[in-house]
Amino acid sequence: GENVEQHPSTLSVQEGDSAVIKCTYSDSASNYFPWYKQELGKRPQLIIDIRSNVGEKKDQRIAVTLNKTAKHFSLHITETQPEDSAVYFCAASKNQGGKLIFGQGTELSVKP
């Protein structure tokens, strides 16, 4: 069945360091991979996404890489700041219906 595995479940870094979160998906038909940031008590907010025809995408301090062969994709945050602290979710979807299959989430803590 469709499954997305996300690691690590918790990640603690010092301010200014980089953070990397990794996801693996099971359905080779998946072609859209968004990342969401969810602060405590708030809605999931889309921070970056990538489609299967692209290997890497960058937006300021955030980048996402995709390896279709290995069915892996990763989120990279550079120069982390305390306001980056949140739960981050990866997700995957394919053309049928557009439903998002989410990873389990990573709680990122950036210490000042």
Place this chain on the structure above:
Amino acid sequence: DTAVSQTPKYLVTQMGNDKSIKCEQNLGHDTMYWYKQDSKKFLKIMFSYNNKELIINETVPNRFSPKSPDKAHLNLHINSLELGDSAVYFCASSLQGGGGQPQHFGDGTRLSIL
């Protein structure tokens, strides 16, 4: 100007009651979704509607019945509430339902069953 709005924000009720959650989007999107986020923060799709037509029903109990009067609204009615229904329910919308479209989430409805 909230793009995807849900009401109520909080819902506390007794087991066995029936309740409804409403969702409206002003983005002009064709597709709307309901997701459930459990106590461990896991997000799972429940339903999806495309232009008022049900396209996804993820083996959700029959006690949950979505209704879409028009493409800007997707409501969720829950009958005979159970303890396990306690969760945060998020509505979302996307331009189209064919995949590859960013989904925008509402603020969520925190349902607590006593």
